[in-house]
Amino acid sequence: MMVYLFPRLLPSAAKTLREAYLGKSAEELRSSADLSHTAMFYAATGGVRLPVGRLRDLRAEILRAAEERGFPASHNRKQAATFDITVAEILHRDSGIIPAEAVAGDLWAFLSLVLMPDVAAWRYSDLHRDRVLGSDVTRHVFGRLWWRAHLVHDSEAEEGDLYAALHILGESAFDQIYARRTSIGGSPSLVRGILRVWERIEVPRDEVRERDLLRDLLMRVLRLQAFVSFDSLTADDLDEELGRLADESLRALTGRV
Known part of the structure; x- marks a missing residue:
């Protein structure tokens, strides 16, 4: 199986972007979403760099999940919960992120502050540092969902039930x-x-x-x-x-x- 390396974001750039985004709405941050950043980097070894098209598809899939729950308008608790379950499965099933990469906070910082800052702000409007910087992956807006899906994924279950335990x-x-x-x-x-x-x-x-x-x-x-x-x-x-x-x-x- 091909192992892809996801782009990561230097911590200093992540902090700068978060500060620039504070107080902005999800709709305002839509134009800030990008597929690359001058401060992005990749792990030195272990695979090949993820094609840009895969990043674009991942953003589109997660953005669609948010739009189905009212994005960019604010969400309620039920919408947030179902969004989390859907995105957990998307990230674990479709992104190609592997456990060795999933422990890297810099990877999750790239996803929340470069690829999907609008979705991150929609899910957590205060953009708390734990939710976007990747300093604690288990609290990150997207990182926690990948790990949640990884823990419950049952490879022996039937196709439609691989992530049933998420519920x-x-x-x-x-x-x-x-x-x-x-x-x-x-x-x-x-x-x-x-x-x-x-x-x-x-x-x-x-x-x-x-x-x-x-x-x-x-x-x-x-x-x-x-x-x-x-x-x-x-x-x-x-x-x-x-x-x-x-x-x-x-x-x-x-x-x-």
Whole structure:
């Protein structure tokens, strides 16, 4: 498979562009979108430079997803959530970005500040530095979506269900997994197992918050991870083990025997 290198943006230029864009609307920033920048660069080795046409197609696809949800007019929470799910799949399925490239904040800074500044401003109007500079990829407007899709992508599922798990947890819940990305988040199979079990849990919302339940479950997974190699388990055994932990979390938080 051909490995393409995406353009990246020097940090100093990224900061300058962000400052220039502050206070501007998505519509105003439409004319600032470009396929290149004088301060862009590529990784020295590992592949060939991405053809400009692929960048143009990626922008068109993501811009279309935004327009379907009212761009450039402001979005509501539901529109933002469905946009995130759609773009997560687009980025992971169609962009050609590989994990070795996806850890580079400079790559994501290029996408948010050069290729799609209007879409970035539409999604996060304050253009918070974490959302556009790539200093924390797990909070970046686009970077977090690629990683979200990467963690849930199930290559063994049927074609239409490869990213089905994107619909199970929202952004705030995924943040809890991102926060543990060096442990839980480092194992896509474990994440998919957690999502499978989570989808089957009937949460008594009058007794416990979903966020608290997920946090407790993740802490139990972390403790057991010191003794159990989750990646070596079959999917059925993994689900059984995680289901047991989920039951323990429910009993602990609800006081049920």
